[in-house]
Amino acid sequence: MIQVSSGCEVPMFTVQRALIPLELTNELQYISELKLELINRFQESPFFLDNVQVRDIRRYTDKYNEIHREKLEPDFSRLPEELCWRRERVEAPVAKKRKMIDDSTEVVQQKLMRLEQAEQNEDIVEEVEDEDDGSEDSREQPGSAVQSEDDLEE
Numbered sequence: 001m002i003q004v005s006s007g008c009e010v011p012m013f014t015v016q017r018a019l020i021p022l023e024l025t026n027e028l029q030y031i032s033e034l035k036l037e038l039i040n041r042f043q044e045s046p047f048f049l050d051n052v053q054v055r056d057i058r059r060y061t062d063k064y065n066e067i068h069r070e071k072l073e074p075d076f077s078r079l080p081e082e083l084c085w086r087r088e089r090v091e092a093p094v095a096k097k098r099k100m101i102d103d104s105t106e107v108v109q110q111k112l113m114r115l116e117q118a119e120q121n122e123d124i125v126e127e128v129e130d131e132d133d134g135s136e137d138s139r140e141q142p143g144s145a146v147q148s149e150d151d152l153e154e
Contacts, residue, residue: 046072 076084
């Protein structure tokens with residue numbers, strides 16, 4: 001704009017056609033405000049990508065000029081199912097957990113003692129059975145069992 005001595009401003013590049021006078025009605029004002037609000041919402045959206053500017057010098061105002069965007073949480077009830085990327089997960093029934101006993105070391109020691117006693121009882125029963133088997137062998141007649149040459153060598 002160039003200021004003329006008369007005080008009015010003359011644009012540097014004049015418009016070749018005369019502009020149509022625009023009546024600012026309520027509808028036009030609402031639409032223009034809606035347009036500005038929509039542009040601001042787009043720029044504040046988490047999906048808006050800023051132009052990456054390479055700055056060699058870090059300025060004090062850089063950290064204060066950053067726009068803090070809020071997390072996008074759309075109303076999925078207004079969107080068709082095809083556009084809903086977050087789906088409600090059906091939770092499977094959780095299996096019941098075993099009750100944990102506080103004094104587990106004592107319980108384990110008692111079980112080990114019972115197992116050792118049962119094992120000793122089995123050993124005793126096996127020894128008794130072996131003795132019974134040996135007595136049956138001794139009841140047999142000495143001549144009935146034929147001895148081989150290998151048996152004689154021992």
